[in-house]
Amino acid sequence: MPPTDWPLVLGDDGSSSLSKIARQQDNSIVPLLVDIQSNSATTQSRVLSFLENLECLRFPRRPNGQKASAIRVSRERINAFQLRQYVALSYTCTASKSEDETAGLYHVQERVGQEFEPSRVRNSILGRIFNYMRTIYVDLLWIDQHGIIQDTNGCKRPKFDHEACIQKREGMEVMDLVYKFSNHPVGLLGRPITSAQELELLANLLQRKLTSGTGAYIQLSRNRNPEEAWTALEMLHRITKDDWWHRGWIFQENYKGGIKMNLLIKHSEKLEDLKRFYRRNMRSPYGSPIFGNIDGELCIRSVDFLEEATRLCLACRKAIVRHHIPSNPGMRERETAVERILQTVGKYTLVLKPSEPMTPRIVADIEKRQMKDHWDRLAITANCCQYSTRLNVRQLMQDNASLSLAMLALCLLNGEVLHNGCPANPRASEMTVSEFLIESLFDEFNSPSNQHSLTFNRSCRFFDVSLTNYGIETRGHMWKIHKIIDTCEWPPQGAWVKDLSGMLEPSQRKQLAYFARHLAMAGHTSLSKSVKEYLERDTGLARIPNSNLSFTDRYMHTMASEVANAIARASPLGLGCLWTPDECVGYKPYMAVFILEDGGTPSQTSDMSGESDESDDVEVFAFTASRPEDCSSEEYDSNDLDRHVSFEVEVEGVVGNTDGLIPQLRIRRWLPGLCFFSRVSRAHVVFSWPRDLESISP
Incomplete structure (x- = not known):
């Protein structure tokens, strides 16, 4: 215990x-x-009816020239699957040091009836977002405080079966889709921009004037004073200390809002003219105006901010490594700032390897x-x-x-x-x-x-x-690669093809046509026939919009393209047949081709004959599995996605389950391949636990 x-x-x-x-x-x-x-x-x-009856607030209209002590805001239900012209608001529930905590100016219609009650949301939050909506001509707002039931009457039932609790749970479960579906997700940052220097630094950052290069070659721009980059880094450090960046649910809102998410950052009134000058005369690397035209606000696409902030941090990190002086406290502070900013706003496409x-x-x-x-x-x-x-x-x-x-x-x-x-x-x-x-x-x-x-x-x-105690059990297809084909001497132009039209490039169709011919001449008629039939099907698929293609067609096209490109690179190919642990000796047709970029493991390259482009007596195992996302229900969202894996594996042994003996596997490497099988059921396998995890005990 x-x-x-x-x-x-x-x-x-x-x-x-x-x-x-x-x-x-x-x-x-x-x-x-x-x-x-x-x-x-x-x-x-997840119950999708919440999104079909999404509770929004309608932009308040005041009589011309009149000021009201209370501004009434009515409710309106929409079907978010059909109408996506609404603002989905992301904000912090607690005010920052720069924000007024006062609430009550806006009175929101109750869920039931025509009565209005003062909103608990800060006046500054609703005022800012209504100002934004007025400018972009959008009338509907979704905000969690009014879009999801907040009061569950103190319910503490362990089964979570109180009606108010059920409605709140259903709303929380699909809240990510509210931001994903919205055409206008918006995040409100609390800390304002107060000086012309900060505004200029932010403008230069978003125009990519402070960095140059791409990928591993991102560096500080040689056309700018390096001190400007370090000053911009300090500004980023202040911006990313805003509470908005450090809330768990807001992380989800920003992530699911994606490329549509805009950030609003307040600025002092004296900077309005300068902001509009930048908007008229400056463009982002993607050609769009910077800062937007919202009075009193900077409007920045979240993905643009993340990208340029990450680029600056990566460039500064490289400069720190190049000029690092261990005893220099200022350099250490910069190093700390770089890592903290990257942890907060690092863009995955830049900080992760492909x-x-x-x-x-x-x-x-x-x-x-x-x-x-x-x-x-x-x-x-x-x-x-x-x-x-x-x-x-x-x-x-x-x-x-x-x-x-x-x-x-x-x-x-x-x-x-x-x-x-x-x-x-x-x-x-x-x-x-x-x-x-x-x-x-x-x-x-x-x-x-x-x-x-x-x-x-x-x-x-x-x-x-x-x-399981043995490992991670899953399902897919096991393959045994018996033959390796050397493609080095194959003609680079491939084979003549009667019809070059298809989803595949003409050069790819020629490579696969030669592959099919080679297979037929070598006696591998089943696989040759499958490749030829695929080329015929590819011609027909070209007439279907890509969005209407099935997962199987899209995935097969991807793998066929990879095999064709591998042949063009003269990479060796491995031919595989289906395998089970209890298989009997006998003929099994080849039904898959795998790309062996490095010629296989060292123990297999020695088997390759100098007199022939094929080698027998190799024993390489592969595991593949693919399945489209589950879209079986119109009432519920499974939150699924298409799945596919293709590994070279080592068969460590077998374990027993209700289906008999199943192979116990360890992964060797990623091994892409094109597999042809129909009406062949998936087999159970188990991937052993990593040895280090398996050994951890009290």
Whole structure:
């Protein structure tokens, strides 16, 4: 049992190491994860009727020239699936030092009836957002204080079945979609811009005058005084100290608002003319005017601010490394400021490698944010990462479960992939869960050249996951690669093709046509036929809008493009057939082709014949799985996404389950491939626990 000085219900243990959590829970980490799944995992089914009856406030109209002691604001219900011309407001409930806390000027219509009551929302908040709405000609506002039931009459029922509680829960569960659907999500920052110098620095930052280069070559601009960059860094440090950046639910609102989210920053009245001068004469790197035309406000796209702030920080970090003087306290302060700003507003496309998943960074960023109830982290993470499996928080709290382990279980149950083929990390037991996710989630994805890497990586997840004492059980197809083909001597132009039209590029169709011909000549008629049939289908798919294509068609096109490009690079290819642990010796047709960029593992390259472009007697295993998102219900939102994985694996052994013997696997590397199978059911497999996680005990 845990020591008596520990609380009955564990609170925020985000800073606790895995070994400490094991001691607190008096159990090993793996059984604890299995218990969390057994007791609290549930399929997400968010009620969409909340969005079909979204409660908004209508922009108040005052009689001309009249001032009122109370401004009346009426309610209006809309269907957010059909009408998205509304402002979704993101703000802090507590006032900053620069804000007036007074409330009561605006009287809002009650949910039932025609009576109006003073709003608890600060006058300054409603005044600013109505000023914004007046300028952009939008009449409807959604704000959580009035759009979600706040008063649950002190309900403390453990089943959460009080009508007001149910309505509040349903609203909270889909609140991320309110911001995603809105055409005008807006965040109100509290700290104002008060000086012309700050405004000029912000203008230069947003115009990308302080940095140059892209990717790994981002650096401070050589055309500007370096001191201007350091002064801009100090300004960013002040802006990102605003409470708005440090709230958990606001992180979700900004994340889901995406490219449509605008930030409003107040400025002093004396800066109005200068702001409008910048708007008329200056443009962002994307050609849009900076700062907007809202009286008294700077209007900045959130993604633009994140991008330029991140670029400046990365450039400053590089300059600090180049000129670092350990004994210089000013340099150390700048270094600290850079890292703090990046932790607050770092743009994932710039701070993450193309091969990395976003999940560890999202989990860590949410963990740093402030929230009234730490257990809300689970819901926020699930919404931002698009998780369809949720955990019952009340049950977890009653079970005295670890919040950090619940977060780890949530990630794994939703298909996040642990790189279990890596050597054990001796430091793992002293890591927090967020640190463990950064170190241990698979981070060697290789996205197709025509897709955004982080978007592709986001869908690289298992499905139908179950946590067991043996490992992470899932379903997919197992392949055994028996033959490696050397494409070095193949003609670079491919083969003649009668019809070049299709979704694939003409050069890609020629490469695949030659591949099909080679397979036929080598006697691999089944796979050759599949490739030819795919080329015929590709011609027809070109006439279908991309948005109407099925997940299968889109994914097959992506993989076919990758195989064609690999042939153009003269990369070796591996031919695979379906495999099961209890297979009998006998003929199985090849049904898949995999891209072996490095020629396979060292033990296989020696098998490649110098006299032939094919080699036999290799034994490489692969696991693939793909499934479209669950869109089975019109009433409920599963919060799912398309999923696909393709790994080279090591078969470590077999374990038994209700379906018989299933292979126990460890991941070797990412292994993209094009697979042809129809009406072949998925098989159960289990990915062993990472050795370091498995060994953590009290």
